[in-house]
Each structure stands twice: as C-alpha cells, then as structure tokens.
Amino acid sequence: MNQVILALLFCTFAGLHSPVKAQEKAKPEESEKRAESKKEAAELRVQVVFTEYDGEKKMSSLPYTLLVGAPEGHLGSKSSIRMGLRVPVVTGSFKSGSESSTVNQQFTYIDLGSNLDGWASKEENGRFNLHLNLERSSAYSSGSGQKASAISGNEVLVSQPVIQQFKTEVDLFIRDGQTIQSTLATDPVSGRVTKVEVTVNVVK
DSSP states (O other): OHHHHHHHHHHHHHHHHHHHHHHHHHHHHHHHHHHHHHHHOEEEEEEEEEEEEETTEEEEEEEEEEEEEEOBSSOOOOEEEEEEEEEEEEEEEEESSTTOOOEEEEEEEEEEEEEEEEEEEEOGGGEEEEEEEEEEEEEEOSOTTOEEEEETTEEEETTSOEEEEEEEEEEEEEETTOEEEEEEEEOTTTOOEEEEEEEEEEOO
C-alpha cells in the first residue's frame, strides 16, 4: 500500500514540474529567435548628393541623408525627406482704385526644393537592394527682357520664371561603404549637368 501511495505522489510531482521545465526550455529558444530576427534586419545611412556642373565647373552640391531600414528578403518601410521653399510668382497686376495710379501685383506660390523617398532590403552576398524616388525643382532667370536658349525651335522668355524639374526613380544593388553615380541629366535650357551620387553605410 505504501508503495502505491509513493508511486502516485511521484507521478504527481513529476507532472507538476515537467511544464515548468518545458517553459524554461522555450524561453531561450524564443530569445534566440528574436536575436536572429534582429540580425536579419539592417539599418542603412543613405547619402544622396545632387551636384550641378556648368561644363567642368561645379556650381552647387546638395547632400541629403536618409536612415533606411533594410529587412532581409523584402523592402522595408519608406523613409522620406521634404526640403524646399514656397516661392511667390507674379501672375498679374491691378489698380487699387479707378482714379489711382498705384498698381498692385497678384502672386501665386509654387513649391521648389527636393523630395526624396527610399526603401531597402537586405540581399545575398552582403548586398542591399536600394529603391530611390528623387525629385528636385528650382527656378532661374537670365534677366528681364532677355531670352533663354531654344527648345525644339521655341524660345523661352525668361522675363517669366523658368522652373527646372528633375525626377528619377532607380533600383540600386549596392554594398556597405560603396558609392554609385546613379543618374546624369542635362538641363535643355541652360545646358547644365546634374549628377546624382548615392553612398550607403550600415549603421553599427
């Protein structure tokens, strides 16, 4: 009889402790999985530089930096930069009164500046797939009463502001520390060349 009671007590004791041991084993496994998932994702510091040249002369250089998440095997969340100005442009004029000689001007505002959107994913062999959507706009004028260069036989009157627009969308396979010249474009009016360079560094 005593042996039966001891056997029942042993089974009950073993049953109470076996789930605890299973949970203790599960905890390290879960922490290992979390650590692996963190290792799979990378954070990239992406520098985009717009450089404008007039012939061989560098006219301007505008750098922008994005922090872009790069999960393994698929594009991560979008990172964005919006930087620019709202510029007033004269659209007309009017007199403030029927007998007044004062002429008032009418204005509208246009958005000028840079828009950058970036996504990335971590690929094989230490490379990253970087998707960029880049836009830049600016205004220029050569002086009142003068004319700019011809575009397809039509001259542009520069007494009105001329808006330069640049857009590009690229997919780059790039490594940590690498710099790639992704785009080169020529302004059809001024003849100036815009180059885009992209550099990626893994944040450690």
